[in-house]
Amino acid sequence: TIDISVAPGRAILTAPALMPGDTVNGSAVVTNAGTAQLRYAITGSSTDSDGLHLNTVLGLTIRELGTSCAAFDGTVLFSGYVPTAVGNIVGDPAAGPQAGDRVLNNGANETLCFRASLPIGTGNAFQGAATTMTFTFAAGQPANNP
Numbered sequence: 001t002i003d004i005s006v007a008p009g010r011a012i013l014t015a016p017a018l019m020p021g022d023t024v025n026g027s028a029v030v031t032n033a034g035t036a037q038l039r040y041a042i043t044g045s046s047t048d049s050d051g052l053h054l055n056t057v058l059g060l061t062i063r064e065l066g067t068s069c070a071a072f073d074g075t076v077l078f079s080g081y082v083p084t085a086v087g088n089i090v091g092d093p094a095a096g097p098q099a100g101d102r103v104l105n106n107g108a109n110e111t112l113c114f115r116a117s118l119p120i121g122t123g124n125a126f127q128g129a130a131t132t133m134t135f136t137f138a139a140g141q142p143a144n145n146p
Contacts, residue, residue, distance in 0.1 A: 001034040001035045001036065002032075002034045002036060002038045002139055002140065002141050003032065003033040003034035004030065004031070004032060004033075004034075004038060004040055004104075004137055004139035005030075005031045005033060006028050006029070006030050006031075006137050007028065007029050007031070008028065011026075012026040012027070012028050012114050012135070013025075013026040013114055013116050013133070014026075015116060018058075018116075018118045019118070020118055020119065020120050020121065020122040021118065021119070021120035022117070022118050023115055023116065023117045023118075024115070024116050025069055025070065025072065025113065025114065025115050026069075026113075026114045026115075027065075027069040027111055027112065027113050027114065028111070028112050028114065029109050029110070029111050029112075030102070030104065030109060030110055030111075030112060030137065031104075031108075031109040032104040032105065032106055032107065032108050032109065032139075033107070034106055035106050036106055036141055037103060037104065037105050037106060037141070037142060038103070038104055038106075038139045038140065038141060038142070039091075039097065039101045039102070039103050039139065039140055039141070039142040040091065040101065040102050040103075040104065040137055040138060040139040040140075041088065041090060041091030041092050041093040041098065041100070041101050041102070041137075041138050042062075042078075042088075042089045042090040042091065042135055042136065042137055042138075043086050043087065043088055043089060043093060043135070043136045043138065044060075044082045044083070044086070044087060044089040044133060044134065044135045044136070045082065045083060045084060045085060045086045045087070045133070045134050046058075046081075046082040046083065046084055046131050046132065046133045046134070047084070047130075047131050047132045047134075048084055048131060049130070050128075050129055050130055052125065052126055052128075052129035052130075053126075053129070054126055054129035054130060054131040055081065055082060055083075055084060055131040055133075056081060057081075057118065057119060057122055057126060058081070058082075058116055058117070058118055058131060059079070059080070059081060059116065059117045059118075059119070060078065060079070060080065060081065060082055060114065060115070060116050060117075060133065061076060061078065061079045061114070061115045061117070062076075062077045062078040062079075062089065062090060062112055062113070062114055062115075063075060063076050063077060063112070063113045063115075064077060064110070064112065064113070065110065065111040065112070065113055066113075069111065069113035072113055072115055074113060077090045077100070077102075077112070078090050082133045086136075088100075089135065090102065093138035093140075095140065097142065103142065116133075
């Protein structure tokens with residue numbers, strides 16, 4: 001069986017009042033509770049319901065766990081902006097192995113560290129702006145799915 005779960009299931013990052021130059025950290029634990037190895041990818045999208053385009057300046061970096069998520073010193077898996085339309089963030093959910101796909105053995109888990117950063121030069125046009133980033137973790141079995 002393939003059984004992927006992500007904890008927390010909601011609100012990996014929460015920042016109700018970022019100021020230019022601020023960063024916020026969060027983490028997610030990805031677990032394979034199935035009986036077989038799995039391969040997974042992450043897609044993401046962001047909202048712009050207020051039309052202020054915060055999602056175009058709020059940077060996101062995802063790293064493997066290094067020393068700790070607070071140290072934020074693991075290998076970079078993604079660094080950029082989360083698109084409004086769904087886009088590949090880590091790996092690719094298409095069938096078969098894709099560059100950047102993550103592999104987890106059965107019974108294993110891994111921690112991913114997330115950091116959102118609002119650049120110091122962000123102007124007043126973004127004051128009061130909001131965005132929600134949504135991440136989807138898609139898994140498949142690699143054994144017979146080359």
